[in-house]
Amino acid sequence: MNEKPRFDAEPLNLPQGLTMPGGDPYDAAVPPIYQTSLFLFDSYRELEDVFAGRSPKPIYSRGDNPTVMLLEEKLAAMEGAEAARAFSSGMAAIAASVLAFVKPGDRIVTVHHVYSDAFRFFEKVLKRFGVLVDYIDGSDTQAMLAALPGARLAYLENPTSMVFAMQDLKAIAESARQHGVVTIVDNSWATPLYQNPLALGIDLVIHAASKYLGGQSDTVAGLVAGSKELIGAINREIYPYTGAKLSPFEAWLVLRNLETLPFRMRHHHEAGLAVAHWLKDQDSVTQVFHPAFSGHKGLAGFKGFGGLFSFEVAENIDIPAFVDALKLVRIGVSWGGPESLVVPVKAAMSISPETNVFVRFGVSPRTIRLNVGIHSSQDIIADLQQALQKAG
Numbered sequence: 534m535n536e537k538p539r540f541d542a543e544p545l546n547l548p549q550g551l552t553m554p555g556g557d558p559y560d561a562a563v564p565p566i567y568q569t570s571l572f573l574f575d576s577y578r579e580l581e582d583v584f585a586g587r588s589p590k591p592i593y594s595r596g597d598n599p600t601v602m603l604l605e606e607k608l609a610a611m612e613g614a615e616a617a618r619a620f621s622s623g624m625a626a627i628a629a630s631v632l633a634f635v636k637p638g639d640r641i642v643t644v645h646h647v648y649s650d651a652f653r654f655f656e657k658v659l660k661r662f663g664v665l666v667d668y669i670d671g672s673d674t675q676a677m678l679a680a681l682p683g684a685r686l687a688y689l690e691n692p693t694s695m696v697f698a699m700q701d702l703k704a705i706a707e708s709a710r711q712h713g714v715v716t717i718v719d720n721s722w723a724t725p726l727y728q729n730p731l732a733l734g735i736d737l738v739i740h741a742a743s744k745y746l747g748g749q750s751d752t753v754a755g756l757v758a759g760s761k762e763l764i765g766a767i768n769r770e771i772y773p774y775t776g777a778k779l780s781p782f783e784a785w786l787v788l789r790n791l792e793t794l795p796f797r798m799r800h801h802h803e804a805g806l807a808v809a810h811w812l813k814d815q816d817s818v819t820q821v822f823h824p825a826f827s828g829h830k831g832l833a834g835f836k837g838f839g840g841l842f843s844f845e846v847a848e849n850i851d852i853p854a855f856v857d858a859l860k861l862v863r864i865g866v867s868w869g870g871p872e873s874l875v876v877p878v879k880a881a882m883s884i885s886p887e888t889n890v891f892v893r894f895g896v897s898p899r900t901i902r903l904n905v906g907i908h909s910s911q912d913i914i915a916d917l918q919q920a921l922q923k924a925g
């Protein structure tokens with residue numbers, strides 16, 4: 534067991550010197566918001582050159598918009614990718630990235646405890662269009678490798694949602710490449726600062742920018758990054774036709790908040806581990822689901838941890854009473870922003886039970902997810918302590 538943090542949480546520097554496509558005549562320190570749907574052309578010749586792809590000028594903001602392009606360029610640099618595409622949400626990025634590569638009769642491999650709405654997308658949409666979906670325990674590398682031959686795509690999330698189970702991305706990527714399987718990893722939890730799936734051989738990286746990249750609970754956004762070839766396929770096969778583009782203003786919000794990502798992540802890493810270690814010592818807590826405690830081989834790919842994890846309370850804890858007794862820690866579903874938040878699985882068990890990921894993969898209703906926000910670990914611990922006492 535890795536009882537002590539053993540990761541260098543030193544933040545990487547954000548890429549410097551990226552400028553607006555086409556440049557900014559005023560050298561604005563902060564990029565302008567190009568709040569326009571269309572771009573004008575001086576001549577027939579210029580229009581024809583842009584249509585023919587001989588000139589990169591944006592045409593219409595459902596396709597390209599300079600503020601959004603800057604965010605795409607920045608995320609690509611942070612992930613060590615050739616290209617990236619922004620979307621109106623993390624789910625739009627997930628749906629497009631999968632739909633660009635599958636057709637009826639194909640099989641995809643994914644993991645238990647995948648993000649709840651990614652699970653519903655597989656169950657409700659992919660299956661309806663004749664795509665087979667194999668759910669594998671992603672922490673079992675042999676089982677993952679055995680499922681890859683013949684699959685079209687492997688959809689991973691490291692760590693997974695709610696129980697934070699790990700995968701060995703390097704081993705899976707290597708085998709997937711041999712079998713011609715496209716690999717996608719949801720990297721929202723670790724951010725490009727703490728995990729770089731592309732460097733481990735993965736093909737495409739997804740971010741729910743609504744979480745840490747946005748970091749301020751004020752926007753919903755998504756991104757996918759990878760090679761020019763694969764991002765090109767997403768652009769060609771699906772992106773313009775589903776219309777799930779990111780607005781220039783929301784791209785600007787994410788760009789602004791990226792500036793503080795290294796500082797925020799260092800706090801989430803440290804405070805998250807401190808709270809997780811404290812919870813582990815409590816009699817009223819039976820289990821803490823934090824990757825640091827997993828002892829999994831996939832840990833080698835992490836440079837640090839997110840501040841989102843979960844724990845299971847003992848039978849004697851009245852869960853509604855515990856949740857209601859919290860004061861600093863609020864009740865809410867998202868994560869990655871300044872708020873410290875809880876989500877009790879018990880309350881989520883009733884959501885469409887036939888496609889409920891917690892029911893399907895057997896998450897205990899005594900599990901509570903905790904988002905360690907920008908509060909100090911001492912303040913969060915004090916709040917958890919008084920609430921556990923009241924509810925016990």
Ligand SMILES: *Cc1c(COP(=O)(O)O)cnc(C)c1O
Nearest residue numbers: 622623624648721741743753754
């Ligand atoms: C929130 C979340 C998503 C979906 O992002 P949205 O922007 O809400 O669509 C995907 N993956 C993970 C791990 C998430 O937590």
